[in-house]
Amino acid sequence: MIEVDTKPANAGDGYVLEDQIGHLLRRAHQRASSIFQEIMTEGLTPPQFAALVKIRDFGTVSQNRLGRSVAMDPATSQGVTQRLLAKNLIQRRDDPNDRRRALLSLSPEGEELVKRLIPLGKQISAETLEPLKPEEQKQFLALLAKIA
């Protein structure tokens, strides 16, 4: 993770970068990704893990619907599914009922891997929230969900 070094300073117009919601969200997201990468194995990235978990929840999904469910646009879904395919964690077949669609599902290896990595996912979430007291964690998640 990058160490930030400033004390907030500004030019007297009341715009302190360090207090802006966008900047704080960017930094919090960076920190969460950094913790994820420290704990997660198999070289999985946050979007890749999210996609695996969601495919497991669906059983079978089209590529675009998967993307919508994890907030990835079609172009990004494309890249993520390609990499998961290359790692043999998912399978892909044409939808016989709609020739535009590609249906995704976990491969046996993917199935096994997700099961094994869920505890790491929980550990990552806990560590990311660690600076807050349990009561604060609940408040924060509730407010964050309203803003997401």
Add this chain to the structure above:
Amino acid sequence: MIEVDTKPANAGDGYVLEDQIGHLLRRAHQRASSIFQEIMTEGLTPPQFAALVKIRDFGTVSQNRLGRSVAMDPATSQGVTQRLLAKNLIQRRDDPNDRRRALLSLSPEGEELVKRLIPLGKQISAETLEPLKPEEQKQFLALLAKIA
């Protein structure tokens, strides 16, 4: 912004993707960036605007120090400063006291632009926080700062 479409569903192991802090931070950050892009002009990105504001606060900064102050690693600082240079918003000169360093400062155009865009920055922050009541906004920012 991407429309998310799922009702949370899971495989009974208590890991609901939609409740995870990392996933929520990623989505909130996406939403904030989307609002930024709608309101900001000149094709400026969030990191570019952050860099401009921070250079203004410093007056003159080395490239790496600028990066640390806005949480960008040196490789990313490199790209952002290149693009700001290409837009003639900043100036760059060698540090006579340390030949490793490059000193950055706003160009006259950059100076004028930052002054003009600060109100948009404030508007972006307000709109991003809009889903929360004023009291919740304060709580949220305080907790977010602890996690960032």
Add this chain to the structure above:
DNA sequence: TCTAATCCGTTAGCATGCTAACGATAAGAG
């Protein structure tokens, strides 16, 4: 039914954001 609108996946292009490696320079230890 035929046509217009929509949806699906793909690609190209660009901007973060990271790691790893590098040469050049500066600072510190002995």
Add this chain to the structure above:
DNA sequence: CTCTTATCGTTAGCATGCTAACGGATTAGA
């Protein structure tokens, strides 16, 4: 003063994440 260590900026390589454009398939509506 020399040798080691740290810092600065740069580059290459990879993974998100976006827009814009596209060709093909499906759906909706006139």
